[in-house]
Amino acid sequence: MIAYLSDRANAVTAVGLLCCGAAxxxxxxxxxxxxxxxxxxxxxxxxxxxxxxxxxxxxxxATKAIGKALDAFSDLSFGSVIPAIVIASxxxxxxxxxxxxxxxLIGALRLAYFDYFGLDERGRSTGLPLSYALPMLAAILLVDxxxxxxxxxxxxxxxxxxxSLLHIAPFKIKASGSLVHVITIGVxxxxxxxxxxxxxxxx
Numbered sequence: 001m002i003a004y005l006s007d008r009a010n011a012v013t014a015v016g017l018l019c020c021g022a023a024x025x026x027x028x029x030x031x032x033x034x035x036x037x038x039x040x041x042x043x044x045x046x047x048x049x050x051x052x053x054x055x056x057x058x059x060x061x062a063t064k065a066i067g068k069a070l071d072a073f074s075d076l077s078f079g080s081v082i083p084a085i086v087i088a089s090x091x092x093x094x095x096x097x098x099x100x101x102x103x104x105l106i107g108a109l110r111l112a113y114f115d116y117f118g119l120d121e122r123g124r125s126t127g128l129p130l131s132y133a134l135p136m137l138a139a140i141l142l143v144d145x146x147x148x149x150x151x152x153x154x155x156x157x158x159x160x161x162x163x164s165l166l167h168i169a170p171f172k173i174k175a176s177g178s179l180v181h182v183i184t185i186g187v188x189x190x191x192x193x194x195x196x197x198x199x200x201x202x203x
Contacts, residue, residue: 007059007063008052008056009049009052009059010063010066010070012052013046013049016042016046016049016078017073019038019039019041020077020082023039024081024085026038027082027086027089030089031199033145033198034195035086036137036192037191037196038192040134040135040188040189042078043131043134044188046071046075047131048185049067050071051181072111072115076104076108076111076130078131079130079131080103081107083133085100086137087137087156087157087160090156091153099157099160102161103164107167111130113127113168120172122174123174123175124172124173124174125172125173125175126170126172127170127171127173128167128169129173129175130167131184134188135191138192139191140155141195142191142194142195142198146198
């Protein structure tokens with residue numbers, strides 16, 4: 001199994017999964033800013049691995065299939081799991097459990113639908129991609145730390161419940177192309193750096 005990680009695209013996906021796993025561990029320790037910052041690098045890895053896969057010749061069917069499965073798990077991790085557990089940390093039980101279950105179901109449904117239908121001929125996907133969730137969470141945390149304190153236990157679920165519904169909404173959005181990749185990487189890297197700086201400033 002490990003041999004399939006020697007494929008360059010799969011190796012990059014694996015790095016993203018390592019970032020996701022580390023992020024989840026940091027959430028447990030209350031290091032929310034650093035956790036989200038690491039999760040954002042998983043988004044960057046996800047953006048890069050697809051381009052590497054397209055440029056790599058001679059990949060076997062097995063390598064592609066395993067890479068696709070790893071990629072889907074990474075998408076669910078940074079698109080649903082990390083945002084859900086970070087936000088649930090600010091919500092009282094039992095609402096936190098309901099919110100986490102809701103976000104996980106939406107994320108899994110979105111990925112299952114995309115796995116079957118994919119992008120249309122114009123490079124558009126149905127519904128808001130899961131990769132939008134973590135940068136938006138990062139933006140809210142940055143506002144909370146640098147502009148004005150927010151009641152995160154109220155603001156986060158109020159924002160992310162409708163955002164989650166947009167993931168399965170029947171509209172089309174551009175999800176591929178050079179400009180989309182540049183913007184995605186730029187936003188994720190900038191937000192990650194901002195979160196790390198605010199985290200250090202708060203220590």
